[in-house]
Amino acid sequence: MPDSDLAPQPLATATALPAHYYSGAETAARDRHAIFARNWQLVARSAQVATPGDHVVCEIAGVPLLIVRGADAVLRALHNVCRHRAGPLALCDGLAAKRLRCHYHGWTYALDGQLLSAPEMDDAEGFAKARICLPQARVAEWRGLVFAALGDGAPSLEDLLDGVDARIGDRRIQDYVFHSRTSYDIACNWKTYIDNYLEGYHVPHIHPELNRVIDYRSYVVETKRWNSFQHSPLDSGDTLYGSGEALYWFVWPNTLLNVLPDRLQTNRVVPVDAARCRVEFDYYYPAGLPDLHVRHARDQAFSDLIQQQDVGMCELVQRGLESGSYVAGRLNPKREDGVHHFHELLREAYRAGAT
Numbered sequence: 001m002p003d004s005d006l007a008p009q010p011l012a013t014a015t016a017l018p019a020h021y022y023s024g025a026e027t028a029a030r031d032r033h034a035i036f037a038r039n040w041q042l043v044a045r046s047a048q049v050a051t052p053g054d055h056v057v058c059e060i061a062g063v064p065l066l067i068v069r070g071a072d073a074v075l076r077a078l079h080n081v082c083r084h085r086a087g088p089l090a091l092c093d094g095l096a097a098k099r100l101r102c103h104y105h106g107w108t109y110a111l112d113g114q115l116l117s118a119p120e121m122d123d124a125e126g127f128a129k130a131r132i133c134l135p136q137a138r139v140a141e142w143r144g145l146v147f148a149a150l151g152d153g154a155p156s157l158e159d160l161l162d163g164v165d166a167r168i169g170d171r172r173i174q175d176y177v178f179h180s181r182t183s184y185d186i187a188c189n190w191k192t193y194i195d196n197y198l199e200g201y202h203v204p205h206i207h208p209e210l211n212r213v214i215d216y217r218s219y220v221v222e223t224k225r226w227n228s229f230q231h232s233p234l235d236s237g238d239t240l241y242g243s244g245e246a247l248y249w250f251v252w253p254n255t256l257l258n259v260l261p262d263r264l265q266t267n268r269v270v271p272v273d274a275a276r277c278r279v280e281f282d283y284y285y286p287a288g289l290p291d292l293h294v295r296h297a298r299d300q301a302f303s304d305l306i307q308q309q310d311v312g313m314c315e316l317v318q319r320g321l322e323s324g325s326y327v328a329g330r331l332n333p334k335r336e337d338g339v340h341h342f343h344e345l346l347r348e349a350y351r352a353g354a355t
């Protein structure tokens with residue numbers, strides 16, 4: 001690929017990332033290596049790992065992980081890969097485990113990853129249980145959400161989320177209660193979906209209903225080193241979200257936080273292969289919210305409507321990207337600074353990944 005694809009671009013003259021980064025044989029492996037194996041992923045909710053032995057299974061860039069609260073109350077992200085012959089320690093989420101037993105031959109580990117016992121290994125010369133421990137990934141909690149990262153290359157979670165706390169203000173989203181998850185399988189590259197999320201330029205054209213409740217002219221994008229923030233006044237009437245603000249954060253590389261009055265929705269945009277992704281919407285509301293059932297049904301219906309409009313366009317854009325007709329178009333500096341910010345982070349990651 002030409003090096004010029006990856007040179008930094010000023011916003012005023014910027015073009016989009018070229019189409020060949022959105023499809024083709026190398027794309028999934030490149031993104032896994034340069035991005036997902038090096039950055040924070042939203043992997044669990046703190047409420048799922050509240051007490052010792054509670055655990056969640058997940059995977060980052062092909063590495064199976066076990067997020068587990070230790071007997072010492074410390075949260076760890078252990079590799080869910082036995083040191084004997086790579087069997088799994090846990091197959092699903094669970095509560096209050098005393099220890100972790102491998103499903104293959106029964107080697108048993110403490111909740112901090114230390115090997116405790118290995119059946120019938122007495123004849124193995126020099127075998128020292130004390131020296132065998134499950135490797136760990138980084139893990140950190142923020143407002144009830146658990147993030148994990150492989151390797152040491154990712155910024156601190158504090159830097160990743162720079163500015164978010166200040167803007168969330170007194171909204172106590174850490175006390176909101178998880179309600180439900182809706183997943184969407186989409187025929188587009190994960191970056192196509194995020195590109196679309198990052199601009200309001202398309203709102204008047206494909207989202208007539210959303211355009212009526214947010215003020216597109218007041219739509220503002222602010223970028224930080226590792227996240228970008230879109231916000232707009234919101235006036236949705238009493239039957240939807242009421243009035244206030246719509247706050248939308250993109251957190252590098254694939255976490256989205258959508259805060260509306262009395263509602264948090266997180267989105268994870270997970271690559272399946274170069275041309276497909278899965279997007280998970282998790283809904284949270286304050287405890288004791290009156291008429292939660294009705295409120296969620298309306299929220300979900302509205303969210304689904306907007307999502308179907310976005311998905312339809314993302315899938316058409318993916319066809320355009322794969323058509324061979326298009327390379328890279330000019331970005332709108334007034335309306336697509338969020339896309340530019342994302343593409344600059346991608347270019348930076350690919351430059352680093354190539355070394």
Ligand code: FES
Nearest residue numbers: 082084085087102
């Ligand atoms: S692979 Fe885990 S005990 Fe054998």
Ligand SMILES: [Fe+2]
Nearest residue numbers: 196202207310
């Ligand atoms: Fe949209």
